[in-house]
Amino acid sequence: MVDSTLVKKTAEVVAMTSRVLLDALVPLIGNLSREMPKIERYRRLLDTLPALFPGDAAALLRLEGETLVPVAIDGLSGDTLGRRFRVAEHPRFARILARAEPTRFAANSDLPDPYDGLVKGVSGNLEVHDCLGCPLVIHSCPWGLLTLDALDPARFDDIDMAAGFFESDGGDRERGRAHRDARADERG
DSSP states (O other), rough: OOOOOOOOOOOOOOOOHHHHHHHHHHHHHTTTTOOHHHHHHHHHHHHHHHSOOOOOEEEEEETTTEEEEEEEEEEGGGGGGGGOOOOOOHHHHHHHHHOOOEEOOOOOOOEEEOOOOOOOOOSSOOOEEEEEEEEEEEEEEEEEEEEEEETTTTTTTTTTHHHHHHHHHHHHHHHHHHHHHHHHHOOO
């Protein structure tokens, strides 16, 4: 279930074709066999997102206890990587983590945005915008979350496509690598 927005659809709708999906995912799949630092792997994942979900900002955050730690960002100020977000202090993050499926926040949501003042090219609080988040779970344990933001309040109106992508099975090989990375993170 996705929180609906109260805005009209715009003419600019994300139209995903199998070719666009393949063009975006093939490089990611090619990276699975390459040894590279986790930070680079995370950055490459975020570099793929604009082809699938055109937006203005994206972040991959890892859950460490009750705190979310940004591990890769796009469209957010560099100091975002040094921040720590206590889930209890950020209701949007708490809501995303509490659900199994992607969460889309209404453009006029009263919940404070954790990225206020952090989106490149925008100063102060974010005005009405489109916000989507997805929990990341490995072996039934929350690993973190992925967030997407767009300044256009109707950018993610084609939400059925997004839900299908986020809920798709990443394959045993990717789950295995993610599990190894998660265990290595736990060991330090």
